[in-house]
Amino acid sequence: MISTFDLFKIGIGPSSSHTVGPMVAAKSFRDELSPDTSRISVELFGSLAWTGFGHGTDSAICLGLLGETPVGVDPDKVVELVRQLKEFKSFIVRGERPVGFDPVQDLKFDYETLLSGHTNGMRFRAFSAAGDLLLERIAYSIGGGFVTIEGESASAPPQEPAKHVFRNGVQLLELCNRTGMRISEIQRVNEEGLRSHDEVRAGLDMVRNAMFDCIDRGLRTEGRLPGNLNVQRRAKALYEKIQISHVEKYKYPHEIMDSVSAYAIAVNEENASGGRVVTAPTNGAAGIVPAVLRYYRDFCNNYSEEGARDFLLTSAAIGGLVKMNASISGAEVGCQGEVGSAAAMAAAGLAAVLGASPYQIENAAEIALEHHLGMTCDPVGGLVQIPCIERNAFGANKAIVAASLALRGDGTHRVSLDEAIETMRQTGLDMLSKYKETSQGGLAVNVANC
Known part of the structure; x- marks a missing residue:
């Protein structure tokens, strides 16, 4: 089933697919980073690239990497949080050493490429200090704040089937x-x-x-x-x-x-x-x-x-x-x-x-x-x-x-x-x-x- 609370999610504007979804995806990627991570890069594709600036996708990525969530972030602090990341060009993960990320240089808008899974595609990469690729994730923001990760099941964790199943x-x-x-x-x-x-x-x-x-x-x-x-x-x-x-x-x-x-x-x-x-x-x-x-x-x-x-x-x-x-x-x-x-x-x-x-x-x-x-x-x-x-x-x-x-x-x-x-x-x-x-x-x- 699709839960009422999946369809009605409290978050921030201006877009569930271009703001909420990318924030969720960026936060998820941040949570996977290893202690060896020195810097990361993010690429946006398709509709996320074409209308990303107007829909606040760039800010959403920054907020997610800072550990913010759509339901928890204070809308009044968004501008200052993003400004600080642009100034310091890094963020702290789990209280450890900083991870390099310059929103101007490391966040790319690809207007030519369309990923296969959905038009709202994102690629996250993490690198070591030596430049070795440590982690790569391709995520799709599929609307309504829902996010899927390429190569992973889109379903929720195993749970009991709905008592009353209906699909149409x-x-x-x-x-x-x-x-x-x-x-x-x-x-x-x-x-x-x-x-x-x-x-x-x-x-x-x-x-x-x-x-x-x-x-x-x-x-x-x-x-x-x-x-x-x-x-x-x-x-x-x-x-x-x-x-x-x-x-x-x-x-x-x-x-x-x-x-x-x-x-x-x-x-x-x-x-x-x-x-x-x-x-x-x-x-x-x-x-x-x-x-x-x-x-x-x-x-x-x-x-x-x-x-x-x-x-x-x-x-x-x-x-x-x-x-x-x-x-x-x-x-x-x-x-x-x-x-x-x-x-x-x-x-x-x-x-x-x-x-x-x-x-x-x-x-x-x-x-x-x-x-x-x-x-x-x-x-x-x-x-x-x-x-x-x-x-x-x-x-x-x-x-x-x-x-x-x-x-x-x-x-x-x-x-x-x-x-x-x-x-x-x-x-x-x-x-x-x-x-x-x-x-x-x-x-x-x-x-x-x-």
């Missing part, structure tokens, strides 16, 4: 029919095969709180986003205008959706600034699930903490199906794999807490994913800003519409979630590489980035 939507619905359980209950039972009931409950609450904290930070923060696009943060101003409308009892009913947009924009402005976010299932789409969950809290009269947990568990079950059978990586299948997957997850979660049947939940996820098919990933300037931030607002609104449409039906529909996921996979295979998070096509080449 048909099997999930069959489980619901056979057991009489809701999707959230099935996911919870599987989670409790990995950790205790109290740990699952506390973990879900931590994810929910991190999502809401991120929204709140984004709604109170002003200024410009980093990078040369000079993008002004607007979530705070947008939300303040909405509050004025609240006092006036809403001029138009659709202004509720403006609040949802503000929530999503707030999260992705935080992400673009390198703030603390939750991969849901990626950083580039991190605003959608939190925005819809906040919509449930702020505008639905049946909100409860237990409902929020069911929302996240249901969302994770759907996200796991997408990851198992297609991809959540923009560098692999375009933005349909990020925003599309997140919208399907959010639609399923909202439908679940509003009383939908398993068939209506599956329908909600399918509707949301279907109407993101073919979406390219073409960040202007290699930054997770344009069109990424607004796409999260639209993805959140689409998710709510999808849940509402599904709730108006009886769960029967012509296109299944499995068929939509397979279509997304095939579309990603057919999509030109320049539309897969390389900033070499689409808006990235048709919009001036300076």
Whole structure:
């Protein structure tokens, strides 16, 4: 199974595949270094090279080599940590002698080579004082902060199989029919095969709180986003205008959706600034699930903490199906794999807490994913800003519409979630590489980035 806590990981922006994954890979390599290591080198390939500077991959590598983790690093100290490494050109491993690493000279961006395992490839090498190669690792950041190492199994350590195994939507619905359980209950039972009931409950609450904290930070923060696009943060101003409308009892009913947009924009402005976010299932789409969950809290009269947990568990079950059978990586299948997957997850979660049947939940996820098919990933300037931030607002609104449409039906529909996921996979295979998070096509080449 793919755990809820694998899909919802607390980390920092601006990208799960380009920041979180490389940090994890670099930290893992650091932990393997022998006492004989004198210096190391790092090479980045494919999408990590093409959009690495804009996505903070260079800083992520530095942080990982310094021993930082996505969940533990203080976002406010990132700049200073990287500055010190650039100044001293070395880092200390296990309190022993320093290991040489100059981020300017020893971190290479290879724009020509594409490694075989994934477009987000990294090569780490460790050398002795005599120049002998001591260790080499090739790692791939495959989306959502997940990392695989070439030559090693991508699976987790051996553990008991999930009690309720499902690998596609048909099997999930069959489980619901056979057991009489809701999707959230099935996911919870599987989670409790990995950790205790109290740990699952506390973990879900931590994810929910991190999502809401991120929204709140984004709604109170002003200024410009980093990078040369000079993008002004607007979530705070947008939300303040909405509050004025609240006092006036809403001029138009659709202004509720403006609040949802503000929530999503707030999260992705935080992400673009390198703030603390939750991969849901990626950083580039991190605003959608939190925005819809906040919509449930702020505008639905049946909100409860237990409902929020069911929302996240249901969302994770759907996200796991997408990851198992297609991809959540923009560098692999375009933005349909990020925003599309997140919208399907959010639609399923909202439908679940509003009383939908398993068939209506599956329908909600399918509707949301279907109407993101073919979406390219073409960040202007290699930054997770344009069109990424607004796409999260639209993805959140689409998710709510999808849940509402599904709730108006009886769960029967012509296109299944499995068929939509397979279509997304095939579309990603057919999509030109320049539309897969390389900033070499689409808006990235048709919009001036300076």
